Amino acid sequence: xxxxxxxxxxxxxxxxxxxxxxxxxxxxxxxxxxxxxxxxxxxxxxxxxxxxxxxxxxxxxxxxxxxxxxxxxxxxxxxxxxxxxxxxxxxxxxxxxxxxxxxxxxxxxxxxxxxxxxxxxxxxxxxxxxxxxxxxxxxxxxxxxxxxxxxxxxxxxxxxxxxxxxxxxxxxxxx
Numbered sequence: 001x002x003x004x005x006x007x008x009x010x011x012x013x014x015x016x017x018x019x020x021x022x023x024x025x026x027x028x029x030x031x032x033x034x035x036x037x038x039x040x041x042x043x044x045x046x047x048x049x050x051x052x053x054x055x056x057x058x059x060x061x062x063x064x065x066x067x068x069x070x071x072x073x074x075x076x077x078x079x080x081x082x083x084x085x086x087x088x089x090x091x092x093x094x095x096x097x098x099x100x101x102x103x104x105x106x107x108x109x110x111x112x113x114x115x116x117x118x119x120x121x122x123x124x125x126x127x128x129x130x131x132x133x134x135x136x137x138x139x140x141x142x143x144x145x146x147x148x149x150x151x152x153x154x155x156x157x158x159x160x161x162x163x164x165x166x167x168x169x170x171x172x173x174x175x
Contacts, residue, residue: 028162029159029162032155032158032159032162033155035155036151036152036154036155039151040148040151040152043144043145043147043148043151044148046144047141047144047145047148050137050140050141050144051141053137054134054137054138054141057130057133057134057137058134060100060130061127061130061131061134063092063095063096063100064096064100064102064123064126064127064130065127066092067092067093067096067123068120068123068124070088070089070092071089071116071119071120071123072120074086074089075116078113079112079113079116079117080110080111080112080113080116081110081111081115081116081119082109082110082111083109083110083111084109084110090109093106094106096123096126100126101126102122102123102126103122103126104119104122104123105119
C-alpha cells in the first residue's frame with residue numbers, strides 16, 4: 001500500500017503514531033506492530049459492521065419467506081386467496097409493505113389465482129433484491145478480509161527484514 005492509497009483518516013492515524021514514536025522512542029518493530037494492530041482492528045470493525053448488515057437483511061428475508069408460506073397455506077385448491085378472516089396474514093402483508101418495502105396491496109382481502117401469483121412474485125422479487133445486496137456485501141467482506149491478511153503479510157515482511165538487518169549488523173560487529 002502506498003501513501004497515495006491511504007485515506008485522510010489513515011494518514012492522521014499514521015501521523016499520530018509518528019508523534020507517539022517521537023514521544024516514547026519506540027523501536028521500528030514496535031511501531032510496525034502498532035500500525036498493523038490499528039489497521040487490523042479497523043478492518044475487523046468494518047467486517048463486523050458488514051456482517052451485521054447481512055444478518056439484518058437475512059432476518060428480513062426470513063420474514064418474507066414466512067409471508068410466502070402463510071400465503072401458500074391460506075390459498076385454496078383453485079389458487080384463490082381470501083384473507084378477510086386471517087388477521088395474522090393481513091398483519092404480515094402490512095409489515096412487508098410498510099417495514100420491508102415490498103409492493104403489496106393494502107386493504108385488499110381477496111385475490112384470484114392470477115393476483116395471488118403476482119403477490120407472491122412481488123415478495124420473491126424483494127427477496128431476490130435482498131439476496132443480491134447480501135452477495136455484494138459478502139464481496140465487500142471478502143475484500144476487507146483480504147486487506148486484513150495483506151496487512152498481516154506486510155507486517156511480517158517488514159519485521160523479517162528488520163530482523164535480517166539486525167542479524168547482519170551483529171555479524172558485522174563481530175568481525
